[in-house]
Amino acid sequence: MTLNMVVNRKPVSVEIEPYARLLDVLRTQLKLTGAKEGCGIGECGACTVILDGETVDSCITLAASCEGKSIETIEGISDGDQLHPVQQAFVEHNAMQCGFCIPGLVLSGKNILDKYPEADRERIVEAISGNLCRCTGYKQVVDAIEDAKDKIDE
Amino acid sequence: MFQEIPRVDVKAKLTGRAKYADDLQFPNMIYAAMVRSTIAHGDVLSIDATKALSQDDVLGILTWKDIPGLSNKGKERPVLVESRVRFIGDGIAMVVAKSQKAAREAAKLVEIRYQPLAAVFDVKESMKKTAGWIHGRSNVETIISMQHGHVEDGFEEADVIYEESVSTQRVQHAAIEPESAVAVYQEDHMEVYCPPKSPFNVRRVVAETLDVSVNKVRLISAVVGGSFGGKDYDMSLLASRVALVAKRYQKPCKMTYTREESIMEGTKRHPYQIDYKIGAKKDGTLTGLSVQMVSDAGAYLSKSAMVAWRSCVESGGPYRIPHVKTDISVVYTNQIYSDSLRGFGSPQVDFGLEVVMDGLAERLQMDPLALRLKNALQDGDVHATGQVLSGVSIEKCLLALKDKSDYEQTRKRIASFNRDHASGPYRLGFGIAALHRGEALGAGGEGIDTAGVYVHIEKDGSVIIYSGLSEVGQGCQTMMVRIVSEILGIHSSRIRVTTLDTDYVPDSGPTVASRGTVIAGNATVLAAEELKTKITEVLSQKKWFKKNAELVFQNETITLRHNPEVSVSYQDAIKMVFSQGENLYGHGWWSAPKLVWDWKKGQGDAYFNYVYGACGCEVKVNIETGKTDIVRFVAVHDVGTALNIEEVYGQICGGVAMGIGYGLTEEVQLREGKIINDNFDTYLMPTAMDIGEIEPVILQEHSAIGPLGAKGLGEPVTSIVAPAITNAISDALQSRIVDLPADLERVLAHVKKGDAR
Ligand code: FES
Ligand code: FES
Numbered sequence A: 001m002t003l004n005m006v007v008n009r010k011p012v013s014v015e016i017e018p019y020a021r022l023l024d025v026l027r028t029q030l031k032l033t034g035a036k037e038g039c040g041i042g043e044c045g046a047c048t049v050i051l052d053g054e055t056v057d058s059c060i061t062l063a064a065s066c067e068g069k070s071i072e073t074i075e076g077i078s079d080g081d082q083l084h085p086v087q088q089a090f091v092e093h094n095a096m097q098c099g100f101c102i103p104g105l106v107l108s109g110k111n112i113l114d115k116y117p118e119a120d121r122e123r124i125v126e127a128i129s130g131n132l133c134r135c136t137g138y139k140q141v142v143d144a145i146e147d148a149k150d151k152i153d154e
Numbered sequence B: 001m002f003q004e005i006p007r008v009d010v011k012a013k014l015t016g017r018a019k020y021a022d023d024l025q026f027p028n029m030i031y032a033a034m035v036r037s038t039i040a041h042g043d044v045l046s047i048d049a050t051k052a053l054s055q056d057d058v059l060g061i062l063t064w065k066d067i068p069g070l071s072n073k074g075k076e077r078p079v080l081v082e083s084r085v086r087f088i089g090d091g092i093a094m095v096v097a098k099s100q101k102a103a104r105e106a107a108k109l110v111e112i113r114y115q116p117l118a119a120v121f122d123v124k125e126s127m128k129k130t131a132g133w134i135h136g137r138s139n140v141e142t143i144i145s146m147q148h149g150h151v152e153d154g155f156e157e158a159d160v161i162y163e164e165s166v167s168t169q170r171v172q173h174a175a176i177e178p179e180s181a182v183a184v185y186q187e188d189h190m191e192v193y194c195p196p197k198s199p200f201n202v203r204r205v206v207a208e209t210l211d212v213s214v215n216k217v218r219l220i221s222a223v224v225g226g227s228f229g230g231k232d233y234d235m236s237l238l239a240s241r242v243a244l245v246a247k248r249y250q251k252p253c254k255m256t257y258t259r260e261e262s263i264m265e266g267t268k269r270h271p272y273q274i275d276y277k278i279g280a281k282k283d284g285t286l287t288g289l290s291v292q293m294v295s296d297a298g299a300y301l302s303k304s305a306m307v308a309w310r311s312c313v314e315s316g317g318p319y320r321i322p323h324v325k326t327d328i329s330v331v332y333t334n335q336i337y338s339d340s341l342r343g344f345g346s347p348q349v350d351f352g353l354e355v356v357m358d359g360l361a362e363r364l365q366m367d368p369l370a371l372r373l374k375n376a377l378q379d380g381d382v383h384a385t386g387q388v389l390s391g392v393s394i395e396k397c398l399l400a401l402k403d404k405s406d407y408e409q410t411r412k413r414i415a416s417f418n419r420d421h422a423s424g425p426y427r428l429g430f431g432i433a434a435l436h437r438g439e440a441l442g443a444g445g446e447g448i449d450t451a452g453v454y455v456h457i458e459k460d461g462s463v464i465i466y467s468g469l470s471e472v473g474q475g476c477q478t479m480m481v482r483i484v485s486e487i488l489g490i491h492s493s494r495i496r497v498t499t500l501d502t503d504y505v506p507d508s509g510p511t512v513a514s515r516g517t518v519i520a521g522n523a524t525v526l527a528a529e530e531l532k533t534k535i536t537e538v539l540s541q542k543k544w545f546k547k548n549a550e551l552v553f554q555n556e557t558i559t560l561r562h563n564p565e566v567s568v569s570y571q572d573a574i575k576m577v578f579s580q581g582e583n584l585y586g587h588g589w590w591s592a593p594k595l596v597w598d599w600k601k602g603q604g605d606a607y608f609n610y611v612y613g614a615c616g617c618e619v620k621v622n623i624e625t626g627k628t629d630i631v632r633f634v635a636v637h638d639v640g641t642a643l644n645i646e647e648v649y650g651q652i653c654g655g656v657a658m659g660i661g662y663g664l665t666e667e668v669q670l671r672e673g674k675i676i677n678d679n680f681d682t683y684l685m686p687t688a689m690d691i692g693e694i695e696p697v698i699l700q701e702h703s704a705i706g707p708l709g710a711k712g713l714g715e716p717v718t719s720i721v722a723p724a725i726t727n728a729i730s731d732a733l734q735s736r737i738v739d740l741p742a743d744l745e746r747v748l749a750h751v752k753k754g755d756a757r
Helices: A022-029 A085-092 A102-115 A121-127 A139-151 B010-014 B100-107 B151-157 B199-210 B233-249 B259-265 B304-313 B346-364 B368-375 B394-404 B407-420 B476-488 B515-539 B570-579 B645-664 B714-719 B721-733 B744-756
Strands: A002-007 A010-015 A048-051 A054-057 A070-072 B030-036 B042-048 B058-062 B091-097 B111-116 B140-148 B160-167 B180-185 B190-194 B217-221 B253-256 B272-280 B286-298 B323-332 B426-438 B450-457 B463-467 B495-497 B551-554 B557-560 B567-569 B585-591 B610-622 B628-638 B693-699
Touching (some): A022 A048, A048 A102, A054 A102, A085 A102, A085 B010, A102 A121, A102 A139, A102 B010, A139 B645, B030 B058, B030 B100, B030 B233, B042 B091, B058 B100, B091 B100, B091 B233, B140 B304, B151 B272, B151 B323, B160 B346, B180 B233, B190 B199, B190 B233, B272 B346, B286 B304, B286 B346, B304 B323, B304 B346, B346 B368, B346 B426, B346 B714, B346 B721, B368 B426, B394 B407, B394 B426, B394 B610, B394 B628, B407 B426, B426 B714, B450 B476, B450 B515, B463 B515, B515 B570, B515 B585, B557 B570, B567 B570, B610 B714, B610 B721, B628 B645, B628 B714, B645 B714, B645 B721, B714 B721, B721 B744
Parallel strands (some): B030 B253, B190 B217, B286 B323, B628 B693
Antiparallel strands (some): A002 A010, A048 A070, B030 B091, B042 B111, B140 B323, B160 B272, B180 B190, B180 B253, B272 B286, B426 B610, B450 B463, B450 B585, B551 B557, B610 B628
């Protein structure tokens, strides 16, 4: 079947298997490998993408259910070499080590600030609690997202 | 002291452009999936692949018979078993298909018939003469001992003797990236892309499997999505497996494990059972310690003996104890096998002894911190290994902990909270723990602890670093950039670290034991110094250069020390060197100081240096649900000279988080050898909500041996988190927790015990 969606602000249409997972369509067919598979059951958040303004685990999202929807992946939030303020804050706070969980964490961070520009620490912690990170201990990640708050204009 | 430089790999990782193994695509790539043993012990009688082979897109099946070289090596886990399986998960065959999905589906259809053998799952059972043998004719692989003084004399001198049995559980790395590897067949060699912790070991095992010399295997590191001690021998096997398929079909082959497979096959931390007996004078002076340990190695040897040796050496903690006797038995069982995991034998003994120190303090009616301070090792003291110590900073760590945790006030506040809220559901508690930890591999290491690094300056003044040590997320590359930039006095933006490629760097051993900082760091120093010498030689031919003049490399300029007026820019200096027909490559090779261990006496110079740390943890325990919240975790670590403060912070926070999992929730649960919690819904690791307020306290006691004075950090941090937490819970409940993890059930059991007191 044909699936039409908007990915990173560009319309795409791809031929998919009816039961294809969104994660596989993104990674294999659209070559957007920024979303990772860590568990495959919706527990780690490494496969996080933003679907019509909400973060979802793309490993448990049927691609077919995304017909007509808009998807943002990690590849779409920076502008060439210009990092998104959340990404920039991750740099400044050294909020990463191996990096495998980072696309998911950045998207969760961006999304919560998009929804609640004034989000406090507690809300940020809650927003990223579905993203497992084995390396950083989260502290610098939360610091970074909190810091990015003041740097997002628009 | 140093300029802060961002991690070198930061942008690629933040934009999703960093390529991990599973992100790699090659034309005509085929896929493999494992068929694994479903029984814990037995012999494979037959493999029936008829159904699997009849599926669409399936190309074939490979077994050990397809291995040209070694399939089984002594007591190590085989690439594919010949017939004997020893745990549930042992690799039997590989199904090859045009897609990953087809390969995985077909692998499920392969039918294996077994002749089962008696399996043994319990270490104490396994040690009995009647247990089924797993390797050879005893399930006890080895007993390692340390003997210092005469422990019986120590107990005789004691006023108080305290005995306790503790146990630690089996946990896993659970790096968020599951194992993945790609092999690309080339005419005259095999190219392997994977996230390796020990790239040269992976290369060697692949060569042995394919029966080719090591120069016929080229390993190019993919970005590593976390190691923590994993992606070591397991990666050697995975790489060998894909290489076999790639060779057979002459096509690129990828295999990525599912999370369930990663858990089923990924190595685990050794579970320990430890019996302690400790003696002390009334004033708290320690007189003797006996430590009797049994380590569950699981089904294969791996690095179990090395892990046990470290446990043995560190079993006396950072304390002055005149008489110590430690023995550790390494025992096989038909469980998933144990191997290196962040901490490598330290967390078990640190947990045990720190729990025992609290128990002893209670018996002596002494404050736990005071007891530790009283016995803290000092410069010139004799360690339990017989080694005379220098650069000891444990007392400084403990005093910093006292200060930063506001120790006395905290204890008072907690006591009054518990008094005032006696009828409520919450209890507060505070606990501490201290550690010393040997740096790098030590005398029990396999072979010599060495590393090689090349640093090249290009004609435009830019710099490339080639290193043989893996970047597993610990910031090793950033550290090397920092060192080169400091020594040559140039901006870090000039420097790039290449992707690890075994074709271009010397074998630098494994990324273990937090040795990256010391070993690779020192090699980098040597390489950069060589460059400095080469530049100096050329500049010394200049007129303005007086004989024996000293040059200062700083701020992209090279200046005469005695006459700062005279200087030349770095850029011009490079030009001069090349215009003279000279080269600018530097090679650094560093090997650790020679160490000796007398295995018979159980004494020797175990490590060239120890690092020290102390932690304090405040918990809030809900006595109705058994849930423990970490309120605050103060982690004091002496890191030597901090090469990058933010990096050190990150290592401490991450290490503490991992330790919280070890202390509270993580445990690989097995039933008859089968792992029952095989994904992240049931294997519970800390999320952002579970870590409380982590407060890293960084002490910088210059190291005499580390590069620019730095010390290794990755592992010490994790090692003393669990005991600080359980000591805090014990304080809250007035009942001593001596087993890990302190999960809901265990805490509730202690709520009852505490009430009974
Ligand atoms: S891979 Fe989707 S949540 Fe883990
Ligand atoms: S940075 Fe490694 S898992 Fe988060």
